[in-house]
Amino acid sequence: MSVISEDSVRGGSLFKDISADNDDWEPTEIESMCMNCHQNGMTRLLLTRIPFFKEIIVSSFSCPNCNWSNTEIQSAGRIQDRGVCYALKVKSKKDLNREVVKADSATTRIPELDFEIPPFTQKGALSTVEGLLDRAVAGLEQDQPVRRVTDPEVAEKIDEFIQKLRKLKEVESEFTLVIEDPSGNSFVENPVAPQKDEALTVSWFKRTAQQDIQLGLKADDDLDEEPAGNDLDAMRNEVLVFDTNCPECNAPSSTNMKLVQIPHFKEVIIMATNCDSCGHRTNEVKSGGATEEQGTKITLHITDPSDMTRDVLKSETCSVTIPELEFELGMAAISGKFTTLEGLLKDIKELIVSKNPFICGDSSTTDRVQKLSEFGEKLDKVIAGEMNVHLILDDPAGNSYLQNVYAPEPDPEMTTEKYTRSFEQNEELGLNDMKTEGYQEEK
Numbered sequence: 001m002s003v004i005s006e007d008s009v010r011g012g013s014l015f016k017d018i019s020a021d022n023d024d025w026e027p028t029e030i031e032s033m034c035m036n037c038h039q040n041g042m043t044r045l046l047l048t049r050i051p052f053f054k055e056i057i058v059s060s061f062s063c064p065n066c067n068w069s070n071t072e073i074q075s076a077g078r079i080q081d082r083g084v085c086y087a088l089k090v091k092s093k094k095d096l097n098r099e100v101v102k103a104d105s106a107t108t109r110i111p112e113l114d115f116e117i118p119p120f121t122q123k124g125a126l127s128t129v130e131g132l133l134d135r136a137v138a139g140l141e142q143d144q145p146v147r148r149v150t151d152p153e154v155a156e157k158i159d160e161f162i163q164k165l166r167k168l169k170e171v172e173s174e175f176t177l178v179i180e181d182p183s184g185n186s187f188v189e190n191p192v193a194p195q196k197d198e199a200l201t202v203s204w205f206k207r208t209a210q211q212d213i214q215l216g217l218k219a220d221d222d223l224d225e226e227p228a229g230n231d232l233d234a235m236r237n238e239v240l241v242f243d244t245n246c247p248e249c250n251a252p253s254s255t256n257m258k259l260v261q262i263p264h265f266k267e268v269i270i271m272a273t274n275c276d277s278c279g280h281r282t283n284e285v286k287s288g289g290a291t292e293e294q295g296t297k298i299t300l301h302i303t304d305p306s307d308m309t310r311d312v313l314k315s316e317t318c319s320v321t322i323p324e325l326e327f328e329l330g331m332a333a334i335s336g337k338f339t340t341l342e343g344l345l346k347d348i349k350e351l352i353v354s355k356n357p358f359i360c361g362d363s364s365t366t367d368r369v370q371k372l373s374e375f376g377e378k379l380d381k382v383i384a385g386e387m388n389v390h391l392i393l394d395d396p397a398g399n400s401y402l403q404n405v406y407a408p409e410p411d412p413e414m415t416t417e418k419y420t421r422s423f424e425q426n427e428e429l430g431l432n433d434m435k436t437e438g439y440q441e442e443k
Contacts, residue, residue: 034063072123080184087201088177096130099189106181182211251277284335292398297417299392305385308342311403318395349379396425
């Protein structure tokens with residue numbers, strides 16, 4: 001029998017990746033009462049982690065007196081912010097071996113058979129797709145002896161349906177397994193993770209008020225009419241996906257788009273494209289609002305490696321300057337990005353050094369290569385915190401942002417200055433219709 005020691009709590013995680021090869025990781029055994037014969041049996045608890053998912057608690061009870069047994073799982077984490085829906089296309093017997101975590105709050109459906117297991121009618125389970133089918137068959141067979149006596153016609157129809165469920169295990173034709181869980185704690189294994197699984201579709205959704213009540217997140221008397229403007233809230237919580245082509249290899253891919261609220265700033269639209277064919281990834285940020293009345297100039301004195309973790313929103317109209325390195329990047333050189341300061345500096349290094357077409361081939365010169373290499377080394381020192389510099393973000397549209405880690409107090413290492421755009425800046429931003437008399441006099 002294993003016990004949970006103080007050393008294991010303080011020395012590392014109690015949860016280990018689920019594996020058949022780990023002989024040292026034994027379950028915790030607790031003597032407990034059997035709910036069938038009311039004598040003592042044994043409950044075994046195993047704290048484990050599902051790869052690419054989360055921690056769960058697997059409990060198994062067995063009674064040596066009446067041979068009754070029971071197995072269930074519980075999530076070791078909190079209820080997620082959104083519900084999750086897995087839709088798996090089962091195309092071969094290999095798919096029947098996929099591991100499945102089914103929480104008790106999940107609904108299981110097989111659309112091809114018009115079959116559904118409602119939520120909270122079964123205990124949570126750690127099983128496989130085949131195991132879920134066997135469990136459904138066992139549940140339907142449980143009361144069949146009584147039905148055959150009291151209602152033979154219904155019993156006959158259920159027998160026919162049980163045969164259909166059993167036939168699914170032969171996978172003679174493709175079928176769909178749908179697990180929809182408002183708690184967000186169910187899971188279907190992706191055997192090719194972290195790559196995309198073509199047979200598995202995962203989508204997230206916002207819970208209804210009724211689902212919040214079922215999960216115990218709201219009281220029964222909280223089921224009021226949802227407030228106006230909920231459609232906008234739903235859009236903020238939803239990730240929109242649309243088909244596009246990869247900018248590198250032109251293969252079909254998808255772009256994700258989400259409206260995000262940046263604390264102490266404004267809403268922005270983040271767009272990300274991932275290509276499964278060539279691995280190319282891009283992310284781009286668009287302002288969720290209009291051009292500000294004034295431009296914004298943000299100056300940060302980088303003095304500590306922790307500055308690299310600051311969030312940065314660099315719009316497509318923002319220029320970047322580092323005076324100590326005699327470096328200036330124009331507004332159109334890098335597209336809009338929402339990243340960290342470290343991520344922004346690495347993107348600059350990649351653009352100026354790694355992807356520069358003039359440091360290789362016939363166009364390269366020793367002097368140019370040396371200067372760019374030295375510049376890359378200096379950027380590495382800035383990222384490592386070995387060189388203090390000033391970073392200036394100058395955005396005439398006023399849509400860029402740098403995190404104030406002292407918020408809501410002023411940041412001693414950062415200054416933000418608002419200024420009136422020049423006529424030329426309005427021209428660059430396409431704001432000719434916003435010309436003022438002062439601009440025209442300056443022109």
